[in-house]
Amino acid sequence: MDQTSSLAPLVRRWSGYTELSDEDRNAIQRLPFAERIAPRESYLVREGEPTTSCMVLLKGFAYRQKLVTDGARQIISFHIPGEFIDLQNAILDVSDHNVQALTRTQLAVVPKPALLEIMAARPAVRRAIWLETLIDASIFREWVVNVGRRDARTRIAHLLCELVLRLRRSGEAERSVWEFPITQEQIADATGLTPVHTNRTLQSLRRDGLITLANGELSVLDWEKLAETGDFNERYLHHS
Amino acid sequence: MDQTSSLAPLVRRWSGYTELSDEDRNAIQRLPFAERIAPRESYLVREGEPTTSCMVLLKGFAYRQKLVTDGARQIISFHIPGEFIDLQNAILDVSDHNVQALTRTQLAVVPKPALLEIMAARPAVRRAIWLETLIDASIFREWVVNVGRRDARTRIAHLLCELVLRLRRSGEAERSVWEFPITQEQIADATGLTPVHTNRTLQSLRRDGLITLANGELSVLDWEKLAETGDFNERYLHHS
DNA sequence: CGGAAAATTGAGTACTCTCAACCAGCGTGG
DNA sequence: CCACGCTGGTTGAGAGTACTCAATTTTCCG
Numbered sequence: 181m182d183q184t185s186s187l188a189p190l191v192r193r194w195s196g197y198t199e200l201s202d203e204d205r206n207a208i209q210r211l212p213f214a215e216r217i218a219p220r221e222s223y224l225v226r227e228g229e230p231t232t233s234c235m236v237l238l239k240g241f242a243y244r245q246k247l248v249t250d251g252a253r254q255i256i257s258f259h260i261p262g263e264f265i266d267l268q269n270a271i272l273d274v275s276d277h278n279v280q281a282l283t284r285t286q287l288a289v290v291p292k293p294a295l296l297e298i299m300a301a302r303p304a305v306r307r308a309i310w311l312e313t314l315i316d317a318s319i320f321r322e323w324v325v326n327v328g329r330r331d332a333r334t335r336i337a338h339l340l341c342e343l344v345l346r347l348r349r350s351g352e353a354e355r356s357v358w359e360f361p362i363t364q365e366q367i368a369d370a371t372g373l374t375p376v377h378t379n380r381t382l383q384s385l386r387r388d389g390l391i392t393l394a395n396g397e398l399s400v401l402d403w404e405k406l407a408e409t410g411d412f413n414e415r416y417l418h419h420s
Numbered sequence: 421m422d423q424t425s426s427l428a429p430l431v432r433r434w435s436g437y438t439e440l441s442d443e444d445r446n447a448i449q450r451l452p453f454a455e456r457i458a459p460r461e462s463y464l465v466r467e468g469e470p471t472t473s474c475m476v477l478l479k480g481f482a483y484r485q486k487l488v489t490d491g492a493r494q495i496i497s498f499h500i501p502g503e504f505i506d507l508q509n510a511i512l513d514v515s516d517h518n519v520q521a522l523t524r525t526q527l528a529v530v531p532k533p534a535l536l537e538i539m540a541a542r543p544a545v546r547r548a549i550w551l552e553t554l555i556d557a558s559i560f561r562e563w564v565v566n567v568g569r570r571d572a573r574t575r576i577a578h579l580l581c582e583l584v585l586r587l588r589r590s591g592e593a594e595r596s597v598w599e600f601p602i603t604q605e606q607i608a609d610a611t612g613l614t615p616v617h618t619n620r621t622l623q624s625l626r627r628d629g630l631i632t633l634a635n636g637e638l639s640v641l642d643w644e645k646l647a648e649t650g651d652f653n654e655r656y657l658h659h660s
Numbered sequence: 661c662g663g664a665a666a667a668t669t670g671a672g673t674a675c676t677c678t679c680a681a682c683c684a685g686c687g688t689g690g
Numbered sequence: 691c692c693a694c695g696c697t698g699g700t701t702g703a704g705a706g707t708a709c710t711c712a713a714t715t716t717t718c719c720g
Binding site (some may be wrong): 185227228231244246248249250252253254256271272273274275277300303310311313316317318320321322323324325327328329330353371372411415416418420 | 467468484486488490492493494496508509511512513514516517540543547550552553554556557558560561562563564565567568569570611612641651656658660
């Protein structure tokens with residue numbers, strides 16, 4: 181196992197969920213993992229595959245998606261560094277959706293047995309993993325609402341609010357300009373819209389002075405108005 | 421605690437997920453609970469409330485929903501007897517969505533501490549609970565796809581397929597006519613459509629000989645065609 | 661049995677989609 | 691060093707699925 185990098189981002193993230201002892205932290209840091217670099221747009225997990233490991237995103241972004249029969253793609257979630265992209269596969273035998281790298285990514289591939297072991301041995305770690313998957317599920321629920329009952333403008337504003345808040349929580353909270361490598365086509369696939377309509381809707385958000393989004397950089401010019409436009413209530417993120 | 425009824429439906433359900441020893445089963449049966457009868461359409465859990473217990477549906481149907489600011493409602497899942505309606509609340513502190521009784525329901529209200537205790541003490545039970553929440557999450561993901569990337573006809577057919585399969589699994593597998601107390605308005609709220617369009621779409625499914633749905637009874641006349649129409653692949657239900 | 665809820669029908673509307681062309685940025689290679 | 695080609699973004703016009711509003715019929719439930 182190549183350990184030039186470390187699972188420190190994971191420890192940091194989970195410490196935000198629950199109280200971890202030094203021993204817990206050490207146990208996490210000592211999890212065996214293989215490092216993997218994946219190019220942009222490559223598949224990290226495929227639907228239907230038996231599961232053997234779980235991956236932590238160390239650098240870069242990723243997203244989960246499912247394809248429908250007519251070829252359309254629905255993005256189900258985006259992931260930022262420090263997050264597991266397929267934690268549920270520690271328990272489930274077969275993956276029920278695909279995961280793709282959004283940018284070039286650096287991943288830590290943790291074998292399932294090691295994860296099951298640390299979960300059995302360490303209640304606090306187990307609790308952190310529980311919370312991570314439950315918050316994931318809460319986000320999925322909110323996405324059902326987003327694509328089901330909001331119009332295009334609201335949907336996109338909501339998505340942007342969520343991503344900004346998660347980025348803010350994981351890194352420098354003060355920042356107002358974010359590296360944002362998500363294409364309009366991907367925003368469209370996440371919100372259930374077409375790229376063309378996504379484009380027009382983003383323009384309207386820009387025109388109204390809510391955001392700036394160009395060249396892979398997003399800045400929120402008016403958080404209050406963006407949150408209002410996006411019908412955004414952060415409760416579902418369970419940021420204690 | 422009133423124990424005129426029993427948690428047998430729960431034992432049955434969880435036995436389908438994982439191997440449970442006699443002791444595990446007994447421990448589940450001995451969980452303390454209060455019985456509760458809730459009238460149709462009453463709220464069982466409210467978004468924003470602190471969580472104190474989890475409820476198993478013993479009789480009747482329930483659904484989870486969230487409301488958006490303009491008043492529209494998105495149904496997030498339906499629940500059938502034997503299922504927990506808010507299992508994630510064993511870990512999360514505040515509920516992030518509402519749960520309503522769809523019919524008059526009979527519930528077992530299990531205090532959170534008892535659940536946390538059995539999870540700490542019994543790995544097999546913990547595993548069953550894990551699986552239940554993870555399969556829930558998988559269903560949410562599929563719903564994101566359903567409302568995000570399928571047209572009205574496909575969405576409704578997909579929803580019907582899911583419900584029939586889950587009913588079939590929980591009860592008499594051979595049945596072809598089902599008690600189906602879900603109104604068209606609720607189907608609309610689950611699929612992100614309006615009641616009027618839902619009505620017309622159901623008519624088209626009936627006209628094409630796929631289903632019969634009237635007076636609270638659903639029968640699937642042509643499962644193959646319904647599944648094809650609904651772009652339905654049952655993998656996401658993780659019925660081993 | 662009677663009022664309310666649910667289902668149905670009709671007509672007009674609109675939000676979002678489709679198709680298609682065009683522009684801009686950027687990495688690569690001649 | 692600039693052209694080329696690709697990907698991503700933008701614009702225009704026309705079409706359609708699903709929505710809105712509103713009235714009517716049917717079914718349910720007290």
